[in-house]
Amino acid sequence: MDVLSGPVAGVFRAPDVDYHAFAPELVLVAVLVAVLVVDLVLEGRGRRLVGGLAGIGLLAAMVPVLTLAVDGANRSMVGGAYVVDDFALVFKGLFLIAGYVTMLLSSDYLADDDYYEGEYYFLLLSSVLGMMVMASSRDLISIFVALELLSIPAYMLAGWRKRDLKGNEATLKYYLLGVFATGVMLYGMSLIFGITGETVLTEIGSKLQGPGASLPLVSLGIVFVIVGFAFKISAVPFHSWAPDTYEGAPTPITAFLSVASKAGGFVALMQLVFIGFLGRDDVWQPMFWVLAALTMTVGNLIALRQTNIVRMLAYSSVAQAGYMLLPFAVAGDLAKGPGAAMGPMTTYLLIYAAMNLGAFALVLAVARKTRSGEIASYGGLFEYAPGLTVLMSIFVFALAGIPPLGGWYGKLVVFKTLLDANTPWAIVLGVIAAVNSVIALYYYASVAREMWMRPVPDGDTTPVRVPAGLTAALSLCAVATVVIGVYPQVVARFGDLAVFSLLP
Amino acid sequence: MLLNQFLLLGAVLFCTGVYGVLARRNAVLVLMSIELILNAVNINLLAFGAMHGEAAAVASQVFALFVITVAAAEVGVGLAIVLLIYRNRTSVDLDQVDLMRG
Amino acid sequence: MVAQNIAFGVLAAATSLAAIRVVTTRNVVHAALYLVVVLASVGALYILLTAEFVAAVQILVYVGAIVVLLLFGVMLTKATLGEDDQLDNDQRWLGAVIALFLLGTLSFVLVDAFGDDKLPSLEGVSRATLEAQRGSGAVGDAIFSTFLVPFEVVSVLLLAALVGAIVLARRD
Numbered sequence: 148m149d150v151l152s153g154p155v156a157g158v159f160r161a162p163d164v165d166y167h168a169f170a171p172e173l174v175l176v177a178v179l180v181a182v183l184v185v186d187l188v189l190e191g192r193g194r195r196l197v198g199g200l201a202g203i204g205l206l207a208a209m210v211p212v213l214t215l216a217v218d219g220a221n222r223s224m225v226g227g228a229y230v231v232d233d234f235a236l237v238f239k240g241l242f243l244i245a246g247y248v249t250m251l252l253s254s255d256y257l258a259d260d261d262y263y264e265g266e267y268y269f270l271l272l273s274s275v276l277g278m279m280v281m282a283s284s285r286d287l288i289s290i291f292v293a294l295e296l297l298s299i300p301a302y303m304l305a306g307w308r309k310r311d312l313k314g315n316e317a318t319l320k321y322y323l324l325g326v327f328a329t330g331v332m333l334y335g336m337s338l339i340f341g342i343t344g345e346t347v348l349t350e351i352g353s354k355l356q357g358p359g360a361s362l363p364l365v366s367l368g369i370v371f372v373i374v375g376f377a378f379k380i381s382a383v384p385f386h387s388w389a390p391d392t393y394e395g396a397p398t399p400i401t402a403f404l405s406v407a408s409k410a411g412g413f414v415a416l417m418q419l420v421f422i423g424f425l426g427r428d429d430v431w432q433p434m435f436w437v438l439a440a441l442t443m444t445v446g447n448l449i450a451l452r453q454t455n456i457v458r459m460l461a462y463s464s465v466a467q468a469g470y471m472l473l474p475f476a477v478a479g480d481l482a483k484g485p486g487a488a489m490g491p492m493t494t495y496l497l498i499y500a501a502m503n504l505g506a507f508a509l510v511l512a513v514a515r516k517t518r519s520g521e522i523a524s525y526g527g528l529f530e531y532a533p534g535l536t537v538l539m540s541i542f543v544f545a546l547a548g549i550p551p552l553g554g555w556y557g558k559l560v561v562f563k564t565l566l567d568a569n570t571p572w573a574i575v576l577g578v579i580a581a582v583n584s585v586i587a588l589y590y591y592a593s594v595a596r597e598m599w600m601r602p603v604p605d606g607d608t609t610p611v612r613v614p615a616g617l618t619a620a621l622s623l624c625a626v627a628t629v630v631i632g633v634y635p636q637v638v639a640r641f642g643d644l645a646v647f648s649l650l651p
Numbered sequence: 652m653l654l655n656q657f658l659l660l661g662a663v664l665f666c667t668g669v670y671g672v673l674a675r676r677n678a679v680l681v682l683m684s685i686e687l688i689l690n691a692v693n694i695n696l697l698a699f700g701a702m703h704g705e706a707a708a709v710a711s712q713v714f715a716l717f718v719i720t721v722a723a724a725e726v727g728v729g730l731a732i733v734l735l736i737y738r739n740r741t742s743v744d745l746d747q748v749d750l751m752r753g
Numbered sequence: 754m755v756a757q758n759i760a761f762g763v764l765a766a767a768t769s770l771a772a773i774r775v776v777t778t779r780n781v782v783h784a785a786l787y788l789v790v791v792l793a794s795v796g797a798l799y800i801l802l803t804a805e806f807v808a809a810v811q812i813l814v815y816v817g818a819i820v821v822l823l824l825f826g827v828m829l830t831k832a833t834l835g836e837d838d839q840l841d842n843d844q845r846w847l848g849a850v851i852a853l854f855l856l857g858t859l860s861f862v863l864v865d866a867f868g869d870d871k872l873p874s875l876e877g878v879s880r881a882t883l884e885a886q887r888g889s890g891a892v893g894d895a896i897f898s899t900f901l902v903p904f905e906v907v908s909v910l911l912l913a914a915l916v917g918a919i920v921l922a923r924r925d
Contacts, residue, residue, distance in 0.1 A: 292907055295910055653870065694891040709887055
């Protein structure tokens with residue numbers, strides 16, 4: 148058989164590429180290759196330079212995101228498999244900013260110890276690139292590949308403290324469970340592909356509205372896909388990796404995983420559920436109901452008895468994922484159509500990103516002095532670091548949802564969605580969520596009590612020295628948290644934008 | 652040939668892989684079990700591709716190629732992680748990798 | 754058709770038996786070798802499904818590279834080369850129950866959905882037509898046009914995996 152001179156030779160047409168639409172990703176690819184080459188040429192002498200280059204690159208990629216937003220047109224490429232719309236742009240912006248804050252957190256952390264630095268930034272940028280692609284991916288193959296690009300660098304970054312046994316454990320658990328979850332998700336995708344014969348989500352969506360969509364096989368495929376992503380967003384009962392990985396990984400990476408990686412999972416879920424699986428809300432709605440209820444309750448109850456601040460924040464971020472799942476659980480009952488659930492989810496994710504990144508930045512700042520992650524080590528923080536104490540109080544009370552700090556607005560829109568649905572199940576879920584908010588207030592407040600009321604454990608009241616990068620990250624997150632709390636319209640606007648224009 | 656003969660074989664491979672992931676203690680053996688799952692996925696994809704006509708046939712082959720490529724990257728990374736752990740504690744027994752609890 | 758069904762029967766038997774041995778054998782090296790049997794038979798099944806290029810890649814990448822990597826993993830972690838009773842954990846029976854339950858569900862659901870559906874017969878279709886519709890050339894064209902984005906993403910992914918794996922695995 149002669150393949151070269153076969154009948155297909157010569158019919159290939161190069162695809163038309165809309166370079167403006169791909170510009171954010173292309174800038175990021177250029178920067179990550181530049182980081183690798185500069186690090187190689189300078190052989191570790193230009194550490195600051197590499198970090199600066201990576202940071203500037205992330206900001207540079209923001210420019211085309213903004214020009215695309217100003218332009219405003221929905222760009223749909225390769226038959227709808229890759230779409231740049233407002234939804235994608237809102238999340239691309241979030242991923243770039245979260246990546247930049249992680250970069251700010253990392254620079255001093257890496258300099259303190261003998262870590263590989265150029266490769267660290269390279270992997271971080273690769274993971275952000277995966278998230279950027281994820282925000283635009285509207286077919287099964289792109290979603291799978293983007294998921295892997297955002298996950299695989301993250302598996303390795305989790306183990307960056309190579310000689311630390313907890314770091315080793317963090318990376319191994321994250322890797323094995325992540326790869327297993329990907330396998331389960333792929334099996335589900337293969338079933339969905341088998342029923343519909345399509346990989347593009349809009350096509351799958353229209354086929355799953357039609358006859359044959361009620362097959363148990365479709366339900367099973369949807370369940371497998373959602374289970375796969377439930378690992379990614381650390382929803383109970385698929386959360387077991389999260390606390391161990393968060394504790395063992397370098398703290399900047401923990402911040403990155405708990406915000407950006409989780410948001411990446413939510414973006415993929417929203418695209419799959421609200422475009423592909425829209426017609427089968429009888430399957431995913433009860434599933435998300437159970438996931439949301441379990442995730443909130445278990446996350447909060449275990450967070451109550453943590454003594455380590457990173458583990459507490461890990462369980463708190465598990466619980467926060469539960470609140471974000473709430474709109475999914477009632478999406479099918481909304482009068483304005485399931486798409487109306489996307490605005491609240493996006494709003495919550497954006498607010499959560501600001502407050503959670505801030506909380507981890509503060510943990511990093513305090514750990515520079517105390518060298519400890521125990522909540523008890525925060526005793527009397529107010530006596531020697533009043534500024535940090537005020538900031539940490541802002542972040543924990545924002546996470547708890549106390550007005551006028553950012554978090555309350557996220558909770559408000561989510562609860563409002565539950566009320567809009569107005570079914571018995573939605574009300575029950577609302578009650579569970581409200582009880583959970585009260586439980587959560589207890590452990591968030593206990594951190595504040597430690598800082599404001601308790602004595603300094605070892606009597607050492609030398610001030611904490613916070614380097615410039617961390618200060619910048621802290622102020623960025625604090626300003627965002629407070630401004631969103633006072634003027635929630637800012638973030639509500641983004642939430643409204645992030646509803647697919649192509650929804651029926 | 653029936654479509655289901657391929658799909659059922661895929662189901663057997665998938666379930667065998669799931670059993671391996673749950674039952675094995677050695678990290679390298681868990682990796683092998685995950686490869687079984689990925690092969691089950693590829694059998695499904697190609698069988699469905701043969702079912703749904705030429706566009707789906709091409710898409711399924713491309714999908715399968717991406718799965719194989721990503722599997723290679725995953726195994727490379729997994730081996731690096733396993734080596735890292737072995738160097739620090741001279742064991743790849745997953746039951747022993749359990750410092751953190753609660 | 755008969756020849757194809759016989760080929761399928763032989764390959765399916767080899768695949769399932771070897772797969773079960775992969776997850777039950779007490780010898781790590783044997784597990785890797787059984788995995789070769791699984792992967793090669795699955796590759797042959799791809800040919801039955803008219804996916805020659807994927808079959809070639811399966812042999813080259815899976816059998817040629819991935820199994821070798823796994824064997825390196827076995828070697829470098831000094832796994833016991835003979836029988837080893839420490840390979841399974843206490844959840845073995847639970848795992849078996851879950852796997853069997855999953856298999857039962859999947860079989861029921863698959864039979865429910867596709868019953869006796871036959872794969873479309875390709876008899877009478879000329880080799881040239883098949884090649885043009887779903888051969889290596891068509892797959893290549895698709896990768897570089899319709900699936901260009903995932904292709905580029907995978908290239909970055911492989912680079913990232915390479916760089917990261919070297920950092921983690923090197924002695925320093």
